[in-house]
Amino acid sequence: MIFSSVFFIFVFLPITLLIYFVIPKWGKNAVLLICSMIFYAWGEPVYIVLMVVSIVYNYISGIEIDYYRGRKNTRRMRFVFWMAVGVNLAILLFFKYYGFLMENINYILPVDIPYKELALPVGISFYTFQTLSYIIDVYKGNVTVQKNLINFGTYITMFPQLIAGPIVRYADIESQLDERRITLSGFGNGIAWFLRGLAKKVLIANNIGMAYDAIAALPQGEMSVLSAWIGCIAYTFQIYFDFSGYSDMAIGLGKMFGFEFMKNFDYPYISKSITEFWRRWHISLGTWFREYVYIPLGGNRVGTAKAIRNIFVVWFLTGFWHGAAWNFIFWGVYYGILLLLEKYVLKKVLEKVPAFIKHIYTMFFVLIGWVLFFSPGLGEAVSYIGTMFGIGANGLADAAGIYYLYNYALLIILSCICSVPLTYKIFTKIIFGGSKGRTVLAAGVYLAVFVLSIAYLVNATYNPFLYFRF
Structure with missing residues (x-):
């Protein structure tokens, strides 16, 4: 089940909200836990057992750590x-990287070990990192151990951010699990966040994603330079509006239930450096790696050699977290190299060049990075990048490229x-202003966004969510 589906919007969410607000305060977390379990089990009922085991094991581990x-x-x-950390990582590695490991063993060694590809439990990368954050913070004494199993289960399974973050x-x-205030204005703000995210996902990401899919399906020998660049640009916008839209919907849903989640995207495509880009893109993931990997390794408070090592470790893990394939690993290392260059080589140069040049520089390398990200393998990525620069391309422009550019x-x-x-600033200035007339205008605009999104969903056959595979 995904947020941008008619069933979720008109059936699951209204029923969950109704029960949640009818139940007294003491039972609200239990309602969220049960509904979140149903939400998760909707697509993969077999993996609900894995989630329950994870909840119980980490709950007991936290209590044991506090006891000792x-x-x-x-x-x-x-x-x-360390046992809890090992078990959580082992589960993630087994389900997400087992096939990748066996494939590489068979390739490197003179063996052909048969193996079965495992279906990836939806959201396992996200909820594993959440359980690890709890275990690590309990061990460090940064949080109080959670002795209420329902509250802990609610934290792990909360459906607004279960499958794709933040x-x-x-x-x-921690405090919101025990005490949170739900207001009419907060609920309305949550609806606004949800509808903006829905519009991003349905009206922009889905439509521009069709252009990328059509171009990506072309044999690369038949792809022109123009087609390759349009495909890359289309994916660049698809993944941003797809993922940030889903994150906005998650934040909005959280507000409806009284929770405040951190913003996950902050207009990353206005960045003027790769460093700034990664402060604005997938903020919750960057924060997690900084708090639980980079800083414990010493961060930048160590010598230059160790600081470089720390950055490489973080970005190798960032790439590996995204997927079990070499192109993801190289994508992470690629950004690690760029960040090191900015830190030690390009910093003074970037300070002197005009802002628009810095923006062009940033977006150029971001676009190349997305090719590494969306390609099925490293070889395909190199070939696609070559096509973008005329190597093996079907000319500078062809009929297909002109067609996609026109459409x-x-x-x-x-x-x-x-x-x-x-x-967004202009949008809010126009439709909000405190007067009754503008309140009606705002309601009308959001209603129109909702109707357009639903009209698209009713007729659409194309409604993917890119981060499901992570």
Whole structure:
């Protein structure tokens, strides 16, 4: 089940909200837990067992860590902690990377070990990082151990951010699990967030994604330079509006239930450096790696050699987290190299060049990065990048490229407009202002957005969600 589906919007969400608000305060977390389990089991009922096991195991591990801390048994506390970290990572590695490992063993060694590809549990990368944040923070003494199993289960399974983030650290919502205030204005704000995210996902990402899919299906020997660039640009906007739209819907749903989640995207395509881009893109993932990997390794408070090592470790893991394929690993290392160049080589140069040059530089490398990301393998990525620069291309432009440019030019322009904060500032200034007339106008605009989105969903056969595979 995905947020951008008619069933979720008209059946699952209204029923869940109705029960949630009817039930007294003491039972609200239980309602969220049960509904979240149903939400998760809707597509993959077999993996609900895995989630339950994960919840119970990490709940007990947290209590054990706290118990041994109270007894000042550091050795035992450390053992339980590392065991919990190991078990969580082992589960993630097995389900997400088992096939990748066997494929590479068969390729490197003179063997042909048969193996079965495992279906990836939806959202396992996200909820594993959430359980790890809890275990690590309990071990460090940064949070109080959660002794209420229902509250802990609610944190792990909460459906608004279960399958695609943002990655919610336990420290960020520890107090909200026990005490949260739901107001009419907060609920309305949640609806606005949800509808903006729905429009991003349905009206922009889905439509421009069709251009990318059509171009990606072309044999690369028959792809012109123009087609390759349009395909890359289309994917660049698709993944942003798809993922940020889903994150906005998650934040909106959280507000409807009284939770405040961190913003996950902050207009990354206005960035003037790769460093700035990664401060604005998938903020919750960057925060997680900074807090639980980069800083514990010493961050930048160590010598240059170790600082470089720390950045490479973080970006290798960032790439590997995204998928079990070499192109994802190289994508992570690619960004690690760019960030190191900006930190140690290009910093003074970038400070002197005009802003628009810095923006062009940033977006150029971001576009190349997305080719590494969307390609099925590293070889295909190199071939696609070659086509973008005329190597093996079917000419500078062909009929297919002109067709896609003609049909998607307006959508690309709209995507550019909606990728900058000025657009939203103008939008809010026009429809909000405190007067009754503007309140009615705002309601009318959001209603129109909702109707357009639903009209699209009713007739659409194309409604993917890119981050399901992660």
